[in-house]
Amino acid sequence: MTAIDRAARAPQAEQGLLVDAAGVRQIYQKGDNADLVVLDDVSLSIREGEVVGLLGRSGSGKSTLLRIICGLVKPTSGRVEWRGKPVTGPSEGLSMVFQSFALFPWLTVLENVEVGLEAIGVPAAERRRRSLEAIDLIGLDGFESAYPKELSGGMRQRVGFARALVVHPRLLLMDEPFSALDVLTAETLRTDLIELWIEGRLPIKSILMVTHNIEEAVLMCDRILIFSSNPGRVAAEIKINLPHPRSRVDPVFRAIVDDIYARMTQRVPVDTGARKEESGAPGIGMALPHISTNLLSGLMEALAAAPYGGKADLPDLAATLQMEVDELFPIVETLQLLRFAELEEGDVRLTDAGRRFVDSEQDARKRLFAEHLIAHVPLAGLIRRVLDERPSHRAPFTRFSEELEDHMSEDFAEETLRGLITWGRYGELFGYDEHTRQFNLENPA
Known part of the structure; x- marks a missing residue:
């Protein structure tokens, strides 16, 4: 048995089920009788105590699936449950960190973090206490009175994390939260977040993250779902049983990264929205990328x-x-x-x-x-x-x-x-x- 086999086959402890999705399909009407199938027959589950990554290229429907899970988008078909109940709209107990910082520029750091608590009616004193705790936890102590324009990109994203964590969600959803940052800033924030998770200092039960960075997924996740594109489908699932902190030069780490690259470069026919009954002339209908x-x-x-x-x-x-x-x-x-x-x-x-x-x-x-x-x-x-x-x-x-x-x-x-x-x-x-x-x-x- 190879190192990667041992990592992939390691048993996971049974934990409480948070998300259960089955047969999720998302279709958008494009006109001219052509439908855009974004997700096709996607099933997954998220349990307490794990970090799960959705890994794939742009156009694989990862972000759409995240929005379906948190109730912002209704799927065309399929079943999505949050803690055993059907998702029919935004659900309590989930928070999301976006790729863009999405801060209110006219509010201070403290006020930006308090917004979510104010929206759910938390009393002012409790709101202030929890917000200060979240700011301190995420490494922004001393910047409470600063405005977003005074902060670097990495610090703005830390505010985004504090705002998501202050409501104490069971599941933290992250949509490529490090991709808008420079390499060093992203590495620092990634490391700080995973250290807080391993130490049990984050007020959450699980993390579900979207990324197209393979090494980032292997560094952070316990499970990785690899998505194919056009339409998005779960092409493979890989379990990662490496202790934290993980090293990029670890032979097992490199083997897992290589395996994921190999899986993601397997040629899969692209669903171009073809009307199958009219798709004659093989080869002419090959979709081509716009590459210089x-x-x-x-x-x-x-x-x-x-x-x-x-x-x-x-x-x-x-x-x-x-x-x-x-x-x-x-x-x-x-x-x-x-x-x-x-x-x-x-x-x-x-x-x-x-x-x-x-x-x-x-x-x-x-x-x-x-x-x-x-x-x-x-x-x-x-x-x-x-x-x-x-x-x-x-x-x-x-x-x-x-x-x-x-x-x-x-x-x-x-x-x-x-x-x-x-x-x-x-x-x-x-x-x-x-x-x-x-x-x-x-x-x-």
């Missing part, structure tokens, strides 16, 4: 250079480039789509074509990129073929967007074509006139 060719070439160059020599561990590469999951994965997956790189168990490796690209001069790079675009992205071949066949060598944007909308939502069609315009221009396959909204062959040879 500068990012694609830059990542290939970084992979080819020392110390990687063409192959890199994704967590190590992300740390070196100071990139988050949401930033790195779409670039790597686009290189895989174009056959310039391959993903292997959490590693990314340049293909022979990727190495040739890096070693080539600018014009040769463009030709190679165009060849791979035609060979591996059917929509690019369709656009070039239509332009070649028309006497005017022109075609309106709607010629292709309307065809794509047989396979995906209007928004996905727009993003796909916008990304392809960038790639087509770089490879000199075709041009595009934004004023007339027409593809053309004026620039390509």
